[in-house]
Amino acid sequence: MHHHKDYKSLLEKTATYAKMGSWEVDLREQKVYWSKVTKFIHEVEEDYNCTLEQALSFYKDPKSLELITKSIEEAISKNKEYDVKIKITTGKGREIWVRAIGIPVFEDNECTSVYGLFQDIDREERKQERLHKQVQFINHVLKNTSVGIVLSDEHCMIKDINHGFTQLVGYDLKEA
Template sequence: MEELLENASLLARVGGWEVDLERNIHSWSQVTREIHELDEHHISDLTESINYYREDFRDMVRNKVSQTIELGTQFDFEAVIVTAKGNEKWVRAIGEAEQVQGKTVRIFGSIQDIHDNKIMEERLRGVSDNVPGVIFQYTIKPEGTDELSYVSKGSELIWGLSPEECMNDSSKIWSQVAGGGDMQALQRSIQFSAETLEKWNFEWRVLSLDGQIRWHHGMGIPSRKPDGTVIWDSLVMDVTERKKLENLLEQSSRMAKIGSWEIDARMTPYFLEWNATTAAILETDLGGVSLEEAIQVYPKEFQKNRPRSHAFTPGEGCII
């Protein structure tokens, strides 16, 4: 068992340490020495141990250790050390006190090399913070409560709120959705994704903090935990400018009386769908009809030379 624990410690890069305050004895495990890039015979006292931390972390570490000795409190922090060979390395340090009659006689704990994970975390944060939107995890629990976590800095651009504000109180976001008027439709889209575990993809309006109506586009991949909790890895972007261009194009089409149509080649018989301008030209409330029915709109003399259905190449077009 002892060998198993030692191997696990080596794999996890977790070392142990101990300071006997009454006898002034300092002990470091093999992994702790390796993290600090020291030889196996080196012994560091408490002052030297603290001085391995980079200067901008040193006061914080010194205060944490002092509180543990004086008050018996635990500490758990992440900081950068400068090893004996001059290399900077991120570590996580955990410590606690052993007290006898209210006096601390020993402090002990662990130190873990988290450098690779920390560097990867910072790189991912750099990527997420530069995405033109906000990245986050959205959670709905079985009892119906929801929360946001791992919110990127894009929240300031999308919602005008800091990541901390979003995670502490999601109602600030929902109030913007309510002001946009699409609350129920958005909630239905999320509920459908939760029930089917299909990708969430929806667009809705919000009333931003500056009083403007803006359009947001959200996407998310859901997963369900054994207890029924559903979690989405999500991205929300502001698509207001795109929506403005779409509306402008639609208005221009109506003014020019240019309608568009589309045929889905995957469906047989072919079904022709059109936009609102085409419907207005044809004076119909229908959103589309079969290709054969659509051809009947034209006078018979124009139908004579129409191609047979099997020779027709589906696609898109316009009607004026």
């Protein structure tokens, strides 16, 4: 049995430091608690208080709503922790990527609350998306151009040859 309260204050300290918000859904009181950082990420006022239903209304993206709903349900019914990447639409209408970590608390085989962390990972996710698009574009160019392109490593070992190059020289990567 860990000391729930000590844990929570430690979480708060760590969280603020890492731009992570903390939160708790108290199932007995049917109340939702958001830390300052969590409210900041949602772009709502500091005195904003909400129900679980209102908290879920920030998930406008259907896939994200489905994932977070399922995660919370399984935390409550199966004592399953979760760590998910999802999109929320903030109070100011911006769609951003967040990471949500949830930890259920059980007393006498009953889930009394779920608490966890909330982190804005939008910049990192968008960087990944851009990178992914660039790689796709480069692959598309490599496959579909008639210009011969050879990719080699620093030891001049040939790593990849596109179709245009094999057309040009008349043999393929295995032979090269």
